[in-house]
Amino acid sequence: MQYSQHAIGDRAPRGLAAAFRPGLAPTLVVLALLPLLVALGCWQLARASEKRAMLATADARREATPIPAAQLDALRDDPAYVRVRLQGRFDAEHSLLLDNRTRDGVAGVEVLQPFHDNASGLWLLVNRGWVAWTNRRQPPAIATPAQDLLLDAWVYVAPAGGLQLSDKPSQGWPKLITRVEPAAIWSAVGRDGLPLELRLEPGDAAFDSNWPVVAVSPERHTGYAVQWFAMSGALLGLYLYLGIRRARENARHEPQPDPR
Known part of the structure; x- marks a missing residue:
């Protein structure tokens, strides 16, 4: 029995085109979304x-011996988490309340005050920690020691990026702020201080100073x-399934070649 070349061509398998027909629209969707999803996973x-x-660096530096405040100026390139020994007193007249801070679902603020270090003569911006502030009609009660103190703190460097709210100009003290900008704070206070934020370790003059090093843990990013x-x-699995299913459905509806 002889077959024409045209009949043999019709009956020959057409490879991937016959077994996989996803369609144009699903292909475009996958081409757009799949690289994005993979990129987001790699970014996380x-x-x-x-x-x-960051956690390894913080652990190593926060276990080290505190340095004198006079050495801070030499560490401006990489001061994060460096422990500092302070000896001096707070300026109770110029307190700042860092707003929108919660602990265990309770609204509150972090209290920042200028601190004069006697040994170096430097003015430093010290974050004393978190206090609850549930009644917004009254300022939170803040007690400031009047005597000289010996304190340990560590340098906090805020991560880059993120949404930042602009502070509204306010008169009088304490001032309510939504972000810490040391240069602007020193300008408002009228002093020449270091452009760093120091966070107190637990101890004298500290409020709730249990700060996490990172807001989102590495395990959550991995998740x-x-x-x-x-x-x-x-x-990708849905794309392959629909492409194979469509190819099979099309094959059932296509006219079968005459075997003669």
């Missing part, structure tokens, strides 16, 4: 790695990465 893994390095990769895998 990179963030987890950055947070682990987010797993979610993004799972979504990309689900999208």
Whole structure:
């Protein structure tokens, strides 16, 4: 029996085109979303790695012996988490309340005050910690020691980026702020202080000073990465399933060639 070249061509398998027909619209959706999902997963893994390095640096530096405040000026390039020994007194007349800070669901503020270090003669901006502030009609009660104090603190460097709210100009003290800008604070106070924020360790003059080093742990970033990769895998699996299913449905409806 002889077959024409045209008949043989019709009956020959058409490879991937016959077994997989996803359609144009699903293909465009996958081409747009799949790289994005994978990129988000990789970004979360990179963030987890950055947070682990940050935690390791913080642990090492916060276990070291505190340095004198006079040495801070030489560490401006990388001062984060360096422990500092302070000896002097607070300026109780110029308090700042860092707003929108909560602990265990309770609204509050962090209290920042200028501190004069006797040994170095430097003015430093010290964050004494968190206090509850549930009644917004009255300022929170802040007690400031009048005597000289010997304190340990560490340098806090805020992470770059993030949404920042602008502070409204306010008269009088204490001033309510939504972000810490040391240069602007020293200008308002009228003193030449170091452009750093120091956070008190637990002890004398400290309020609630249990600060986390990072807001989002490396484990959470890894969990987010797993979610993004799972979504990309689900999208790819659905794309393959629909493409194969559509190809089979089309094959059932196509006219079969005459075997003669």
